[in-house]
Amino acid sequence: MVSLSRLLFFIICCVLANVAIGSRVLELSDKFLEIHKEGQWLVMMYAPWCAHCKRLEPIWAHVAQYLHSSPVGVGRIDCTRFTKVAHSFKIKGFPTIIFLKGDQEFVYNGDRTRDEIVKFALRLSGPPVQEVTKTISFNTLKKDRDLYFLYVGERSGTLWDMYHEVANQFQPHAFFYQSHPVVVDKHAPIESTPALFVYKENVHYNFTGHSAITDADQLNETLYRWINAERFPTFPKVTRGNINQLFLTNKNLVLAVVEENQLEEIPPDMLEFRDMVESVIKRKREKYHDHFQFGWIANPDLVNSIAMMVVPLPSLIVINSTTNHHYIPEDEPEKLTPDVIETFLEQIRSESVPKYGGNSFAVRIYRSWFEVRSALASMWYGNPILTLVLFGLPAGFLSLICYNIWCPDIFDADDDEKESTGSSHIKKD
Template structure:
């Protein structure tokens, strides 16, 4: 998601990029004539495919430059390609939006960059990519390795313990994009650390400084340990951490406060609660001055802080704590205990239920979402939109035409074309941009298909036919239409970027 803060930073970056245009750069600009040789002559390259008009590219530029300068010392190259000048080259690598970042280990080994777009994150990510999945450590190298990143793992395993070594290597291969993994079979190092092999020590630059895993080496157990131990006991929600918390798979408890002092005071007071539910609920503070509007997404008032709420991230359910009550250790402890026990009903934001459905598109609100969208007897195509979204407005007449075709066909009782204002109604879906279109097929509501094609009536009909249970198809009236471009996304359209109003 892109926040108002990120958009503002993008505008600032745009103003500063011009003045820095003539400054020496550690980012190599490539063309179709130089790209191939550059990739072949460097073992590891991060390449950015960009467009000069792209706001997100402008925001990335200073971060990318800073990372390039830092990584130069480690012989890790950063490059960029202007896709407005090198369209064929960009198309050959499947570039569909800007910026697109790809990691090259030679011309045939290409993987997407999935890290954050900040200098420190890019640097950390690429250093991980430059190292083997597991770095073999000695008494001379282990000291520096422990502090090489915010979180690192070191396994103390005897050389003869093949099973533990294989398990650890397998996990390292799987999680290498997120963490640094090291290992040693030096018994003296294990003894100095106070552990008995096999064991894993996770070193971190926060909280208690390290955590130890001394159980049987099983993949699931080690992965769970790593995820829990690498998450701050009480972290901070912001643009750089929001997506990680949302994808963690466990509820997130927000502590809203306007000052750093108050956030620390409340965080300290609630630490025992966070410790009790560690691994089951993540706790994090959030700057209410910068991101107070996000309180509204949790069904809290946006003008009364401090505040507390729990979000069930998987189902996107919200449990706001009464803002008229004081936030204390005892009160929040009881609230969280009741939440875990299922004694608190989720807060549901919903527009009024329509008295009647007017027009061919079925209007869904929070209170009717389950009855309509999750009706197991029907294929339901639903558009998640925002009233301010220009792309949603452009889609509206075509979406009406689509709904009209199905409502007048033999499929009228089997296929529903629906829409929901995702800014005014709580929905269980993960929506990161507007419009988002999903098909919930009859008999398989837990496996919705997300639409990513051009927003034409014909293509939407094809999507319903291919992904719905009933394979329902209708005939579109043959009329002259303005050609429809591929669906714009937040990362591929400067206009869309300006329309993105998510706070985090």
């Protein structure tokens, strides 16, 4: 029998939420503040005039459709109408995506794609570590999860406690599971328990060395660093949504810079360059993985902002995520080979190559100027007439104001000189 509280909760939701035709997205109002701690919610805070919000609308509809059978309610709130909601959740920009679970609030900062948003919601909808009790479930996991962490052993002991604690911290960013040797069977190479793995690129990578660490603080720090570094694919696509998370690895970020068209297609020559850079980490993972995070980026504007110059396409750039310095090989892109790249990476590790950028005050000022200049240039090439109107009219008004301020003084000064001259003549007569 359905409990009275659940029935009341369902009725309240139906009253305050209007379901749009052809969509499973709930249109919420300020009444949502009364029930937002009941159940689980994935909510988009938006403004009708926001262009980014409009682009997200069809994606959000797909997210709601995908999560319809889950316990997560998907809705949206017009913060221009219900300002009390925006103030309560401290919304500073649009769109803002928030996952609510009881008293917990998680703000989504990843890529605004259906798959990434759905993964974010599914990770947070369950416990930090989910238990796998059937061997056949691993086939589903490998199909649906391109990356996950797996603890094999009993839910007790130092390693388990620390694994659960770190999983709680990284729950918005990765999937964490626990199972037993009999259940895991041949899906992971179990020699002894407890064991810890990360699964990605169809391979399990083992967390080694924990048995030799006796200090609890050292073990906790080592485990945290390992999970933080392994929660990304070996060669991910780097975007504005995930680059800040990649910086948290405290590694050197090695980026193959290419360009995509509107259909996300890469020209053959750039695709060949990207694959060549990927081959370095694929062949020498043991050598470079601890110090370098490889990836590729199809947003030249973002790279130009980091490098404070217009980089050629394709090209290679290495960014120190700790100091924000960057390195650019002296060789032309067409002359870069896996061996040349390896030599370049070794020079970075030995600090024998020039480094650029950083976090100094002068560099930040120059980067701001470069971004403003690039934005103006982009506006000019995109629509020169609109750019002239936007900047020409204020400049014209400013000129008129200056004219009215200074020119009358000049004319008055001339009149005064004439009057004083005339008076002197009268006195002489």
